[in-house]
Amino acid sequence: MTEATSDIKKGLAGVVVDVTSVSKVNPETNSLLYRGYPVQELAEHCSFEQVAYLLWNGELPTDAELAEFTASERSQRALDDNVKAAIDLLPTTSHPMDALRTAVSVIGANDSTAETNTPEANAVKAASLYAKLPAIVAYDQRRRHGLELVPPRDDLGYSANFLFMTFGEEADPVVVDAFDVSMILYAEHSFNASTFTARVITSTLSDLYSAVTGAIGALKGALHGGANEAVMHVFDEIGTADQASAWLDAALAEKRKIMGFGHRVYKNGDSRVPTMLKALERLAEHYGKPEILELYTTLEADMVARKDIKPNLDYPSGPAYNLIGFDTATFTPLFVAARIVGWTAHIAEQLASNALIRPLSEYVGPDERHVPTD
Ligand SMILES: CC(=O)SCCNC(=O)CCNC(=O)[C@H](O)C(C)(C)COP(=O)(O)OP(=O)(O)OC[C@H]1O[C@@H](n2cnc3c(N)ncnc32)[C@H](O)[C@@H]1OP(=O)(O)O
Numbered sequence: 620m621t622e623a624t625s626d627i628k629k630g631l632a633g634v635v636v637d638v639t640s641v642s643k644v645n646p647e648t649n650s651l652l653y654r655g656y657p658v659q660e661l662a663e664h665c666s667f668e669q670v671a672y673l674l675w676n677g678e679l680p681t682d683a684e685l686a687e688f689t690a691s692e693r694s695q696r697a698l699d700d701n702v703k704a705a706i707d708l709l710p711t712t713s714h715p716m717d718a719l720r721t722a723v724s725v726i727g728a729n730d731s732t733a734e735t736n737t738p739e740a741n742a743v744k745a746a747s748l749y750a751k752l753p754a755i756v757a758y759d760q761r762r763r764h765g766l767e768l769v770p771p772r773d774d775l776g777y778s779a780n781f782l783f784m785t786f787g788e789e790a791d792p793v794v795v796d797a798f799d800v801s802m803i804l805y806a807e808h809s810f811n812a813s814t815f816t817a818r819v820i821t822s823t824l825s826d827l828y829s830a831v832t833g834a835i836g837a838l839k840g841a842l843h844g845g846a847n848e849a850v851m852h853v854f855d856e857i858g859t860a861d862q863a864s865a866w867l868d869a870a871l872a873e874k875r876k877i878m879g880f881g882h883r884v885y886k887n888g889d890s891r892v893p894t895m896l897k898a899l900e901r902l903a904e905h906y907g908k909p910e911i912l913e914l915y916t917t918l919e920a921d922m923v924a925r926k927d928i929k930p931n932l933d934y935p936s937g938p939a940y941n942l943i944g945f946d947t948a949t950f951t952p953l954f955v956a957a958r959i960v961g962w963t964a965h966i967a968e969q970l971a972s973n974a975l976i977r978p979l980s981e982y983v984g985p986d987e988r989h990v991p992t993d
């Protein structure tokens with residue numbers, strides 16, 4: 620064995636591998652721009668549908684463009700029979716991210732245009748996945764409780780309909796708004812691990828569905844999107860705010876990573892957290908559950924005091940999704956439903972200026988040797 624001699628960038632940390640015009644993550648100013656617009660402004664003034672249009676088209680829609688865009692989304696919301704049948708085959712013990720990955724695979728395998736890798740064909744596929752993912756996520760949560768599929772309502776916006784299909788009743792506007800904010804904040808984040816996975820797969824000239832299923836696999840991990848689910852397990856483990864300090868002492872002594880804290884790019888706090896925290900506060904008030912905020916602020920203060928590591932977006936969104944009533948294992952599929960927009964914007968950008976992504980490694984295994992022949 621030999622030691623590495625070159626300057627290895629483990630985890631590609633700090634390496635700029637390409638340009639993008641989809642979003643700008645700036646840790647110095649703690650800002651995030653989607654196509655130039657601050658995400659906080661988009662969360663305050665726009666719907667998730669408007670943001671999806673922006674990320675795909677580079678500009679916010681006019682009223683007429685938005686009307687056409689939302690009509691198209693509403694017309695494609697229903698769960699296809701073959702996708703439902705595939706989900707029904709899966710055990711209810713499987714992870715919802717596995718069900719979602721399988722559903723996207725089934726949609727791809729049934730799409731006769733799957734291999735057509737033109738910008739136009741991929742835009743149609745992206746819009747179709749964006750419209751269909753809520754029904755998949757909602758149905759998968761319901762079937763785990765022995766409940767029937769709820770068909771979509773085309774008189775409701777994206778988020779209101781998503782919640783209607785999941786819970787079978789219209790959600791309060793406070794809840795719809797908080798959920799919509801979470802979708803906007805989760806929609807895009809430059810070259811994160813799942814988006815990069817999608818770009819690697821796309822760079823081989825594979826199809827959009829393969830890139831999206833690969834991205835779902837990357838997002839599932841607890842160091843990435845799976846952290847929103849993991850945060851809720853932490854909250855459940857801790858129980859109440861007065862237990863947070865002792866829990867954190869023990870967890871840090873065991874060298875555990877505290878889920879929902881830290882970030883590869885933001886070292887001084889995640890730009891999206893203040894906006895999502897406000898949404899969580901509105902939900903806690905709406906549901907009359909101030910204790911979840913108490914635990915949130917106590918654990919955050921302890922973690923900052925002990926490690927100086929700040930929360931990322933998964934920290935407020937986990938408890939927010941819990942208050943709304945989603946199963947903990949459904950949290951990361953909600954992230955997928957939002958991030959499909961960012962992934963597919965990056966797939967288009969990668970294809971428009973493609974180079975096969977294939978880095979180098981330095982070999983540190985045994986020196987050359989030969990198979991014994993006697
Ligand atoms: C939407 C998203 O995907 S955001 C990310 C969601 N993921 C999580 O919340 C999982 C928990 N967080 C982490 O594991 C990390 O912070 C990551 C993976 C997100 C980023 O990691 P990196 O950029 O590689 O940071 P790195 O691992 O170098 O951390 C630097 C130091 O801080 C520590 N650290 C970083 N995050 C945490 C954490 N959450 N808990 C405890 N210690 C942490 C590391 O152990 C390391 O300490 P050391 O120098 O003593 O070894």
Ligand SMILES: O=C([O-])CC(=O)C(=O)O
Binds near residue numbers: 807884
């Ligand atoms: O950017 C990252 O590495 C992870 C993240 O916050 C995201 O994907 O939203």
